[in-house]
Amino acid sequence: MVDDWAAGATIGGIAIPSLPDMARLRADRHAKLQGQLEAQGVDGLVLLGSAGVAYATGADAPGEDSGRAGLFRSVAIVVRGDSAPHLYTAFWDGVPAELPPDHVHGPLFPDLDDGFGNFVEALHGHFPSGAQLGVDEQTHPMLRSLGHFQWIDASSVLGAAKILKTPDEVSAIREAQRITEQAMDTVRQALRPGLRQTDLSGIFLRRIFELGATANAIDPIWQVMTPTRAEGPWTSHGDLAYPTSTTDRILREGDIIWVDAGICHRGYASDFGRTWITTAHPSPTERQTSHFTRWRSVVDAARDILKPGVSALELGRAAIAANDGVKPWMEHFYLAHGIGTDSAEMPLIGTDLGDDFDASLIMGPGMVLVFEPVIWDEGYAGYRSEDIVAVTDTGWVRLSGLRYDPFEVAA
């Protein structure tokens, strides 16, 4: 069943589809990259990172530990003016169907000196010496053998292309989020004292694959929050330590856990954050409910003013005002972050980039925001969830679900 969740909302005058058209999505992304290469006078891109390759080519790859993912990495090469990206990969079954056969090649192994001549040859086939190329990582064989190209960070081209999502991209993020939330429903129903954090991971990961996810993205987090900051781990800034990694810790009655997890589906990340209470029959205290209510009002305050033209600084100030002047997010994070082929990308709102940066960061149709404010009540822990919206031509549309069990949204 296809539900019309976007209800006619548009980005650049185009309605957000219920489900993404992946071939159209890839074509639009390639056009955006080409537009940025042209506008910035860059001759091409050489991408080695998983997220960059996924963005440039749309190729799927199995989820892997960094060592394996690095050694057997796919490489994307985008040539300015070309009609399609070049993909060098071992994962032939993840290659998009429409990619022309002369743009699909075997893997390059840019981490190895052995056979590096293939990489040099490939680059010379695409670019003249001296070409200005954007790159996301330079291995030492690359540093040694490719000095006759002019290397710059790919982030200026990638960042400019990625920050505004197409309607299909927004739909793809929503699809990844939907799978994640369905899997989390199963986990939340299973949550009981006596389970280990890693048991919850097992339930979640099994379910995402049953639901068709392409890959898991991070080790799911089920952090037990202490009532005070001081009882938690030491931090360099004195604020909360979050997120800390999952162990075989056994959950106990009443443990307040801050959940954070994300998958990668057809190249797009999801981000699920909620606060749960470990018990068979959760009934939040009045104080806990007040944390949730305040969290809701902080998100609502930012969203009430969210539309194209509003600055990140204005959104941050609205959130702070709704929390009685106290900044409702952690020192090392943000009020909100973007999401796409990376799990956290621009726009970032409220980081240490500072007020001037935030004032210059203006919301536009196609930006995606993951709001993740934190309400902290020293002595009583607090509440944290994540709400995802996409900025549309006239306002915003919600990409995440409305369930916050065991807390209820007031009608």
Add this chain to the structure above:
Amino acid sequence: MTGVGVMALEDSDRVDFTRLRLERRRRLLAAMESAGLDVLVLGRPNDVRYAAGARTLWRTGANPFAPMCVVVARTGRVHLLSTWDDGIPPEIGHDDLYGLFWNPAHLIAALAGIPGLTEARRVGTDSLTPFFGQVLADLIPALELVDASGILADVRAEKTADELACIETALTLAEAGLAALDEALEPGMTEQALLGVYVEAVSRLGAPTPPSESVVFATPRQGPVRYRYLATDRLINKGELVVLSPGALYAGYEAGVGRTRTAGAVASVSALALRDRCRRAVDALLAACRPGLSGADLYGAWESTGEPPAEIALAHGVGLGAESPMVGFGRGADAPLLEGAILSVQAFVSQEGTGGFFERELVRIEDAGPVVLSRSER
């Protein structure tokens, strides 16, 4: 010998992690000294794990380089990017941690505060970006940038007894994953559902971050057969050969095992012939896993079986994840096979009309010959 398990025992920690970390640090500093390195700046998660021994948040995939860890030879200190001390071993003090920043100016200021960094000369990195190349050049006036990836590969290649214990634990978890797959496999399931069974099994044993999610694929009995990487919603049919290659990570150390099963039926005569071909190839590769030989000998062993060129790697090292040597895709012929190294050795063969057959074994290279560590029923 307490056997393999993941719980601490009152008389034994099973793996002495303190000794493991301190020995790794000692080896790394010794390697820096012999290479004349003043500072190491590391960004690859498994290199960082080797140097710091911290239990940080696991993320999938290959992420671009950032200076996650700085090792200073003069002070012997290991500095790590972490805002908190959860997961940080006691030998890394609060003063050794630098926080997570979004503003590069703040990160640069934190790096500048690391004692011994700015006055360093020879600085090794395991990778780089144009931006961080410039940052290092700005911070370190006398900078001589050195490729440290080979130094890291060398210290990681030779395994301590504690590292071997971690790999054996990971292998045991991977084999438990295989047992769960064997139990669950039946016609009518999707590959994705079977992948889910595996990942839940290893998660419940405490290892929720598989080295790879490329673990399950059914091979067709009609048309060409290729090794596939992505689990799909395709239904597994009765009588099909199904490739199972579960792995596990324990304290970052990787192991895996590969087997092929017939779904819901006994193996056909042609499947048995395919199995024999696969085993001949695996056994030939295993026989060539001897100190003093090289990747070329593995290629030679493969060719001696008469199989067509392999479509997957023949072997790669394991330790903190997949490591060098990587022998496959035409690479690694010159890579020496060293005594003490652990290799993942694998073969995939196929026959149109029958399907594909895959096996993967974990082997330790010893002077007396190869020692196969995997024990799952073949």
